[in-house]
Structure formats: C-alpha cells, structure tokens
Amino acid sequence: MLILMQSDHTKAELAGVLKRVRALKLTPHVIPGKLSVAVGITGNAGALDPHLFDVLPGVREAVRVSRPYKLSGRDFRHEDTVIPIGPYRLGGPDLIVIAGPCAVESEEQMMRIAHAVKKAGAQMLRGGAFKPRTSPYAFQGLGKKGLQLLAKARKETGMPIVTEVLDQRSLDDVAEYADVLQVGARNMQNFALLKDLAKLRKPVMLKRGLSATLDEWLMSAEYLLSEGNKDVFLCERGIRAFSDHARNTLDLNVVPAVKELSHLPIIVDPSHATGVRARVAPMARAAVAAGAHGLMIEVHDRPDQALCDGPQALHPDDFAVLMRDITAIGAALGKTLAAPRYGKK
Ligand code: PEP
Ligand code: MN
Secondary structure (H helix, E strand, C coil): CEEEECCCCCHHHHHHHHHHHHHCCCEEEEEECCCCEEEEEECCCCCCCCHHHHCCCCEEEEECCCCCCCCCECCCCCCCCCEEECCEEECCCEEEEEEECCECCCHHHHHHHHHHHHHHCCCEEECECCCCCCCCCCCCCCCHHHHHHHHHHHHHHCCCEEEECCCCCCHHHHHHHCCEEEECHHHCCCHHHHHHHHCCCCCEEEECCCCCCHHHHHHHHHHHHCCCCCCEEEEECCECCCCCCCCCECCCCHHHHHHHHECCCEEECHHHHHCCHHHHHHHHHHHHHCCCCEEEEEECCCHHHCCCCHHHCECHHHHHHHHHHHHHHHHHCCCEECCCCCCCC
16 A cells, blocks of 8 residues: 655644554555655555545545455466366466367267367366356256266366356365366356355366456455465456457457466457357467467357357367367467376376
8 A cells, every 4th residue: 555645745644644554553664755755554464445544634645556366466476376187287388278068968969079179189178067047948957967977078088177166056066076167257256156166175267257357357266265275267258348249259358468467377268258150269269379378169069959059169170170270379379289298186
C-alpha cells in the first residue's frame, strides 16, 4: 500500500497517517517527493483496505501496489509452476494436448476415440462424465459409469484422464478416478467447490468463467492455492462478447497477459471458444503461437451422432493433421510436443 499525501498537507496530518499505520502494527516508510510526500507500508500479510487511510485528513489517495492474488501472482513467486501429471510435465517447454470427446457416451465410443487421439500424439484424454448442460433435458453424462469407462481407457492407453467435477456431491468419485479435475467455466466462481478442491493434492484445471476478467480468474485460482494445492493450471475457453459469429470469443490476448501476471501454466480450448469445427484448428495453431503451454481439443469419430458438442468436434484424421502442424509451430518457439519421459509421480 502506498499513501499519497495532498501537496498542502500539514505535519500534523502526516503524523496522523503514521500513527494509523503503526496502530495497525505495520511499518510506515516516508518517501519525500518533489511535490508532496508518499508513505509506503510494509509488514502486512494480506491486502489492506485503501479506505483505512484515504479517509484521513491530508491524504490524496491510497493505492495498492501488490496484487490481491498473492499465491497465483508473480509478486511472491517468480519461477513458472510446472505440474507433474503422470509421465508428463505441464508448464515447462513441453506442449501438452488433452483430447477426447465432450462426453463419455459408451465403452465402445470412449475406447475408439482414446486410441485414435493417442495414435495422433495426444498426451492426455478428456471426456465428461458429469456434464453441465444449458438444458435440463439434454444428456447429463453417464456419471460414475462414465468415470469407470475413463479409467478403463486410461488402463488401455496409459493416458492420464481429465474430467469435470460438477459439484461437491460427485467430488469424491471424480477425485478417485481423475488424474486432473476440471472446473468448468460455469463453476469458476463456485467458491464452495473451489475450497473443497483446494484441500486435495490433485491437479486442477480451472477454466475461465463465461465473462470473467483476468483478475477474477486469478482470484479463483487463489482459492485453490490457498489451502496448499499447488498443482493448478488455467484454461482459456472463450468469453461472452458482442460478436455473434461464434459460440464464444477466444481471448488469445489473455495468454501473454496470464504469463506476465501469473506463474501458473495456461492452456487453450479452441473447441468451446469457437463452437465450429472448421475454426478449431486455426485457433489451436494460433494459441500455440501465442505461447500457450498446451491445448484441450474435442475429438469425435462420429460427430453427427455425438450426444454433446458434435458440431465442434474434430474428426481424428483432422486432429492428426493439427498435431503435425502444432509440432512445427511449437518447434519454431523451442517447444516440443511432450513424450512420456518422466516416471509416474
Ligand atoms: C467442457 O470442457 O466439456 C466444458 C463443458 O467446457 P466449459 O466449462 O468451458 O463450457
Ligand atoms: Mn464440450
């Protein structure tokens, strides 16, 4: 916190400010300037309310200098977070691709697609067992049965699995099966759920809320980190803007912005960001070029029969072409598509 005094402040007013700072058991540092005086404050563990000071006589303004997201921001931790997930590391120079259908629909569907995405070079497998659907009449997911099918696909392919945790009721089940717990866009500010996830020691992928600002997103990550869960990464999945030509607006600008403000890895989901199959690959390529640590892509071999998000699913053949393209784009930036070269955590 930095307190800026009015240029015509009196000695008594400055003394009053110092007294208030000391009364809070904090240390004031008087910084004389050309036109006025500023008072820096140190010793606070958390964010201070500017109104503690800007109501005092002689004070022009009290401004926060450090950011409220202490753990997810770079103020107190500069080096990038690298998360071990199975034989991979997310957040370093390796590119990680999470691929699979929107929803787990059946054993055959899941195994076919798991093998197809693995063959194309994907590192992790996705599939929703608990689905957040806009309509209560739409397919809601296979629930626990879906988790068991994901576990079977992991056993067959060796791929770590990423799946959404919709609520606290299903948290224990999802945590038992998943390698990465996905917090969906609609739950980004479900603080009660975030607090429970913070107690786990399992990687969490936090998707950006439908219209969340970067500060709000990082504050949600702060909830996860606040109880000691260090393995948190972010996923940009498009936000609601005024354009109506796509399902959402992919905010690629946020990738370098996140990397500047936070040490957490960030991946991009161009499937939900565009909602249109033909636009998924161009935006995926752009995301890698923008510096994302990875991608999440929906893939379905029979998209016309998909129970959820068929129009945005890539066919495995197109997915394989995309993998080849992002390998080349990544190489230009010194990044390599991850090979399973680490022992399991
Ligand atoms: C999903 O990944 O299947 C999903 C529902 O995504 P989002 O929460 O971003 O809409
Ligand atoms: Mn989907």
